[in-house]
Amino acid sequence: MTMQHVATSSPTEVEKPSVWRRIWQQDAPGYLFLLPWFIGFFGLTLGPMISSLYLSFTHFDLLTAPRWAGVDNYVRMFTNDPKFAASMRVTMFFVVFSVPLKLAFALGVALLLNRGMKGLTLYRSLFYLPSLLGASVAIAILWRQIFAADGLVNKFLSLFGIIGPSWISNPNYSLWTLIVLSIWQFGSPMIIFLAGLRQIPQDMYEAASLDGASKWRQFWKITLPLLTPVVFFNAIIQTIEAFKSFTPAFIISGGTGNPINSTLFYTLYLYQEAFGFFRMGYASALAWVLLALVAVFTAFSFLTSKYWVHYDD
Amino acid sequence: MTDAPMKLTVVGAEAPIWRKRLLSVVSHGLLIGASILMLYPLLWMLAASFRPENEIFTSASIIPSSWSIDAYIRGWNGLRTSFSVFFTNSFIISTLSVIGNVFACSLAAYAFARLEFRGRKIWFALMLMTLMLPYQVTLIPQYVLFRQLGWVDTFLPLVVPRFLAADAFFIFLMVQFFRGIPRELDEAAMMDGAGPWRIYWKIMLPLSTPVLATAAIFTFIWTWDDFFGPLIYLNRMSDYTVMLGLRTFTDSTGMSDYGGLFAMSVLSIVPIFLFFLVFQRLLIEGIATTGMKR
Numbered sequence: 035m036t037m038q039h040v041a042t043s044s045p046t047e048v049e050k051p052s053v054w055r056r057i058w059q060q061d062a063p064g065y066l067f068l069l070p071w072f073i074g075f076f077g078l079t080l081g082p083m084i085s086s087l088y089l090s091f092t093h094f095d096l097l098t099a100p101r102w103a104g105v106d107n108y109v110r111m112f113t114n115d116p117k118f119a120a121s122m123r124v125t126m127f128f129v130v131f132s133v134p135l136k137l138a139f140a141l142g143v144a145l146l147l148n149r150g151m152k153g154l155t156l157y158r159s160l161f162y163l164p165s166l167l168g169a170s171v172a173i174a175i176l177w178r179q180i181f182a183a184d185g186l187v188n189k190f191l192s193l194f195g196i197i198g199p200s201w202i203s204n205p206n207y208s209l210w211t212l213i214v215l216s217i218w219q220f221g222s223p224m225i226i227f228l229a230g231l232r233q234i235p236q237d238m239y240e241a242a243s244l245d246g247a248s249k250w251r252q253f254w255k256i257t258l259p260l261l262t263p264v265v266f267f268n269a270i271i272q273t274i275e276a277f278k279s280f281t282p283a284f285i286i287s288g289g290t291g292n293p294i295n296s297t298l299f300y301t302l303y304l305y306q307e308a309f310g311f312f313r314m315g316y317a318s319a320l321a322w323v324l325l326a327l328v329a330v331f332t333a334f335s336f337l338t339s340k341y342w343v344h345y346d347d
Numbered sequence: 348m349t350d351a352p353m354k355l356t357v358v359g360a361e362a363p364i365w366r367k368r369l370l371s372v373v374s375h376g377l378l379i380g381a382s383i384l385m386l387y388p389l390l391w392m393l394a395a396s397f398r399p400e401n402e403i404f405t406s407a408s409i410i411p412s413s414w415s416i417d418a419y420i421r422g423w424n425g426l427r428t429s430f431s432v433f434f435t436n437s438f439i440i441s442t443l444s445v446i447g448n449v450f451a452c453s454l455a456a457y458a459f460a461r462l463e464f465r466g467r468k469i470w471f472a473l474m475l476m477t478l479m480l481p482y483q484v485t486l487i488p489q490y491v492l493f494r495q496l497g498w499v500d501t502f503l504p505l506v507v508p509r510f511l512a513a514d515a516f517f518i519f520l521m522v523q524f525f526r527g528i529p530r531e532l533d534e535a536a537m538m539d540g541a542g543p544w545r546i547y548w549k550i551m552l553p554l555s556t557p558v559l560a561t562a563a564i565f566t567f568i569w570t571w572d573d574f575f576g577p578l579i580y581l582n583r584m585s586d587y588t589v590m591l592g593l594r595t596f597t598d599s600t601g602m603s604d605y606g607g608l609f610a611m612s613v614l615s616i617v618p619i620f621l622f623f624l625v626f627q628r629l630l631i632e633g634i635a636t637t638g639m640k641r
């Protein structure tokens with residue numbers, strides 16, 4: 035990176051290296067390496083963010099120019115849109131039940147595996163497989179069959195003389211089939227929990243045992259507090275993922291969110307508004323409400339984290 | 348990998364041997380039961396794709412009464428366009444995405460991990476913030492942009508962002524790895540007159556094959572699985588990916604030909620499963636060290 039001729043081009047700054055040369059030598063390589071990312075950041079992230087914020091205050095059908103609408107979209111959303119309310123309820127219900135249950139499974143299995151079980155690697159791989167496959171359309175198709183009226187679940191129930199409903203087309207159960215699908219993919223948080231459990235120093239348990247602390251007490255007083263950073267991390271990642279979940283609900287309900295909007299995920303509703311009805315302005319407003327929701331949740335988690343997350347350094 | 352199980356040495360209270368044995372049997376029993384419960388649906392789908400059509404809805408077992416590959420032949424040509432087209436498209440998009448991600452993300456990660464320049468911390472913080480950003484927020488303007496560029500109904504909207512390091516997650520992953528490479532190596536190379544590009548190309552990349560491979564595999568799998576992107580940008584059946592093909596199958600013939608649908612579903616996850624078989628250690632380590640979403 036020698037560009038001497040740049041420096042010598044201005045005779046007044048012969049003694050000290052010119053500003054441009056310093057910039058070139060110090061800063062240019064960094065910015066050159068970041069060039070692709072910069073184009074992406076400004077062209078595909080920041081620019082579109084600003085313009086979707088603008089679009090959220092307009093009516094826009096993609097074919098004609100956006101028409102300014104003020105806060106109409108937001109007002110309609112919160113006062114006069116039952117589908118918005120339904121999608122919000124569905125998504126919240128999904129987040130509130132799927133995330134804690136998934137994490138509880140992940141932690142439970144991780145604890146069991148961490149007791150020095152033989153075959154740890156095999157179990158870990160088997161439990162991880164659904165996580166890797168879970169987002170696939172194929173799995174959603176499989177799920178739709180498993181929970182159908184003549185599906186696998188009801189086959190098993192019939193062994194015990196129980197005639198199960200059609201879980202998928204019954205609005206009382208349809209969302210639960212998606213929650214079960216989410217829990218089924220507990221493998222990746224489980225792996226993170228396992229890695230976290232390895233970090234806990236063994237001498238703490240030995241000291242606790244010497245003092246006569248039971249296993250139960252050791253879990254509550256040592257394992258769980260020292261694992262809270264991992265719990266925190268997993269909870270944030272899984273919650274954001276749950277808010278963004280789309281494919282399973284789309285495939286299982288055939289893109290409708292039915293029966294009676296019981297699987298109308300927020301993202302699915304947004305998709306319908308944007309690409310079904312071409313209400314791009316309204317869909318942009320929906321996107322910003324989602325962003326606000328995720329931001330509030332994240333900020334809230336970080337703010338409260340100092341009361342329950344244990345950091346030792 | 349260090350899989351040496353950790354022993355909880357209980358000093359003081361000696362648990363009787365029979366109790367330990369019982370506990371171990373119960374634990375294994377639980378784990379084996381859970382494994383079977385979790386994998387049963389997958390095995391059942393595999394079996395369903397091989398069994399006679401009339402047996403699919405009557406049998407819950409995972410062993411077909413007779414084996415046949417008819418469903419695969421029916422499914423492969425079950426739509427107007429054959430699945431060979433969908434598989435080719437998926438492979439093209441996934442492979443290009445892998446190249447783009449590995450290249451663009453490693454460039455950015457090198458700058459963040461090793462180079463000194465003004466504003467680095469701010470850009471790094473902004474990059475981390477994009478990790479949390481739901482894609483819906485940029486979705487519509489991006490669509491408008493790609494539409495104006497005439498890119499709708501091409502693979503470009505799915506591939507070009509990868510060459511612009513749009514998956515910040517992988518930048519973060521690589522930054523973490525690059526920081527672990529001893530700085531002495533760069534400094535020695537700098538003494539010998541190597542510039543940043545040569546250090547990146549001759550030192551960083553060769554020493555980073557594990558993280559580059561992890562990024563490549565996850566990019567391939569996630570792109571292969573991606574449904575939303577192709578759903579929005581690809582409308583012609585000749586451009587469809589495997590996931591879009593499957594979805595069309597459920598719309599049209601799926602209701603009658605479940606065998607064909609399951610056969611194609613099985614085939615669609617075969618590439619992912621192969622990656623899992625070959626690279627599971629790399630995948631699991633990647634998740635354990637960085638905490639990936641899936």
